[in-house]
Amino acid sequence: xxxxxxxxxxxxxxxxxxxxxxxxxxxxxxxxxxxxxxxxxxxxxxxxxxxxxxxxxxxxxxxxxxxxxxxxxxxxxxxxxxxxxxxxxxxxxxxxxxxxxxxxxxxxxxxxxxxxxxxxxxxxxxxxxxxxxxxxxxxxxxxxxxxxxxxxxxxxxxxxxxxxxxxxxxxxxxxxxxxxxxxxxxxxxxxxxxxxxxxxxxxxxxxxxxxxxxxxxxxxxxxxxxxxxxxxxxxxxxxxxxxxxxxxxxxxxxxxxxxxxxxxx
Amino acid sequence: xxxxxxxxxxxxxxxxxxxxxxxxxxxxxxxxxxxxxxxxxxxxxxxxxxxxxxxxxxxxxxxxxxxxxxxxxxxxxxxxxxxxxxxxxxxxxxxxxxxxxxxxxxxxxxxxxxxxxxxxxxxxxxxxxxxxxxxxxxxxxxxxxxxxxxxxxxxxxxxxxxxxxxxxxxxxxxxxxxxxxxxxxxxxxxxxxxxxxxxxxxxxxxxxxxxxxxxxxxxxxxxxxxxxxxxxxxxxxxxxxxxxxxxxxxxxxxxx
Numbered sequence: 001x002x003x004x005x006x007x008x009x010x011x012x013x014x015x016x017x018x019x020x021x022x023x024x025x026x027x028x029x030x031x032x033x034x035x036x037x038x039x040x041x042x043x044x045x046x047x048x049x050x051x052x053x054x055x056x057x058x059x060x061x062x063x064x065x066x067x068x069x070x071x072x073x074x075x076x077x078x079x080x081x082x083x084x085x086x087x088x089x090x091x092x093x094x095x096x097x098x099x100x101x102x103x104x105x106x107x108x109x110x111x112x113x114x115x116x117x118x119x120x121x122x123x124x125x126x127x128x129x130x131x132x133x134x135x136x137x138x139x140x141x142x143x144x145x146x147x148x149x150x151x152x153x154x155x156x157x158x159x160x161x162x163x164x165x166x167x168x169x170x171x172x173x174x175x176x177x178x179x180x181x182x183x184x185x186x187x188x189x190x191x192x193x194x195x196x197x198x199x200x201x202x203x204x205x206x207x208x209x210x211x212x213x214x215x216x217x218x219x220x221x222x223x224x225x226x227x228x229x230x231x232x233x234x235x236x237x238x239x240x241x242x243x244x245x246x247x248x249x250x251x252x253x254x255x256x257x258x259x260x261x262x263x264x265x
Numbered sequence: 266x267x268x269x270x271x272x273x274x275x276x277x278x279x280x281x282x283x284x285x286x287x288x289x290x291x292x293x294x295x296x297x298x299x300x301x302x303x304x305x306x307x308x309x310x311x312x313x314x315x316x317x318x319x320x321x322x323x324x325x326x327x328x329x330x331x332x333x334x335x336x337x338x339x340x341x342x343x344x345x346x347x348x349x350x351x352x353x354x355x356x357x358x359x360x361x362x363x364x365x366x367x368x369x370x371x372x373x374x375x376x377x378x379x380x381x382x383x384x385x386x387x388x389x390x391x392x393x394x395x396x397x398x399x400x401x402x403x404x405x406x407x408x409x410x411x412x413x414x415x416x417x418x419x420x421x422x423x424x425x426x427x428x429x430x431x432x433x434x435x436x437x438x439x440x441x442x443x444x445x446x447x448x449x450x451x452x453x454x455x456x457x458x459x460x461x462x463x464x465x466x467x468x469x470x471x472x473x474x475x476x477x478x479x480x481x482x483x484x485x486x487x488x489x490x491x492x493x494x495x496x497x498x499x500x501x502x503x504x505x506x507x508x509x510x511x512x513x514x515x516x517x518x519x520x521x
Contacts, residue, residue, distance in 0.1 A: 066427060067514055067515075068423055068516055068517075070512070070514055088514060089429045089430075089431065090429075092427055092428065096427070096428075097427040099420060099424060101420060103420035103423070105421060105425070106438065115428055116428040116429060119428065119429055119430055119434060171428055171429065
């Protein structure tokens with residue numbers, strides 16, 4: 001992985017999350033706090049890992065970054081500019097997202113990979129150019145060109161998730177948000193995705209935010225990270241040293257696997 | 266032309282025997298529908314009697330403004346019924362009012378403008394009833410389906426949004442699916458018309474002693490009109506509702 005962050009000052013970071021709160025609207029009752037005062041910064045080209053037990057608010061945090069939900073407090077900056085100051089479509093084009101469960105659209109793999117470029121009228125009206133673009137993205141995720149014409153609903157879980165990655169990459173994002181992209185895959189397919197991400201991180205200046213509940217995976221993938229429990233940042237710093245001497249009791253509990261599977265409200 | 270058979274209240278009361286069959290079945294099979302059936306039948310009787318008197322009054326008055334008011338009242342009632350069905354959707358009242366109102370105004374207006382029907386209460390009101398009723402059903406089904414699909418297809422819709430799609434683009438599949446589904450009954454009944462399905466207006470005219478060929482011609486006109494009205498209503502509902510599925514920041518709402 002790339003070297004440790006040389007500059008984590010908020011001014012020069014690609015992505016800055018500042019004091020973000022999120023409270024889910026309560027159904028008649030009081031609203032329920034999901035995220036409280038989450039702050040971190042990711043410099044360009046780095047892989048930032050958000051680690052936490054399930055239900056700790058990791059997915060919610062990612063969704064506030066590309067405004068699939070609106071934070072109830074705090075703000076997110078992309079290249080120093082508050083995301084609320086950017087047109088939503090621009091923000092989402094620049095900040096790609098891969099979800100835990102691959103959600104492919106109906107149609108072929110080509111239809112999926114070309115979805116983003118088609119929205120913007122690129123690459124022109126030429127079907128050949130479109131195919132070339134899609135094949136190029138597929139090769140980045142290790143899939144052969146003949147995948148273009150496969151129906152999207154006939155892929156294995158691992159293939160589908162790789163197509164989702166290619167679909168996100170086709171938008172030429174600057175930041176890629178990955179929401180437990182390997183959680184629904186078997187170990188072999190998961191390792192394949194991990195390797196792809198590591199290669200992308202090494203070869204491009206794409207900035208990653210990688211969410212996982214798996215400590216070992218976090219150590220393999222990230223260069224910096226934080227531990228999120230109950231919507232709060234417990235610790236953050238460079239990986240893999242971050243958890244070598246846990247400061248907090250909660251961190252110890254998490255490391256011992258005692259927060260792992262259970263849902264934290 | 267043969268004279269129509271005269272129906273007296275005694276005949277109507279005798280038809281209660283049919284209701285008794287339904288009640289008996291419900292009781293025997295412990296469906297627990299007796300109360301609902303009784304109330305519904307009673308309501309239908311009272312509502313129909315009332316509307317009979319109103320129509321009789323309007324026929325007598327021969328003022329077109331009364332006809333228009335009657336049609337508006339139908340649209341309002343249909344709107345309230347449809348909007349109640351999808352009350353989890355913000356602004357459902359306006360969506361239904363526009364969908365049903367637009368479908369009714371355009372089709373009835375065109376029929377009147379082209380001189381296909383005479384601007385008389387005895388033609389406009391029954392035909393408006395069919396148009397409003399069908400538009401209402403179709404608008405309800407469209408929006409219900411849209412809400413259900415938006416829930417089921419949430420991951421796909423959000424994946425599309427995350428790629429920079431507008432709400433309209435992200436919901437495109439869901440929109441088309443809901444219109445298609447809502448149009449199925451009208452298309453199927455149009456296809457099988459005369460074979461499986463002897464439509465109400467034609468049946469009514471024949472019962473009332475009209476020439477069957479006259480009845481058929483009117484039915485064909487009505488059929489085309491209902492097809493247009495339902496297509497308009499479903500499309501309008503499906504185009505208006507998605508805005509309300511999303512927040513102004515283009516996020517998919519969580520509805521009920």
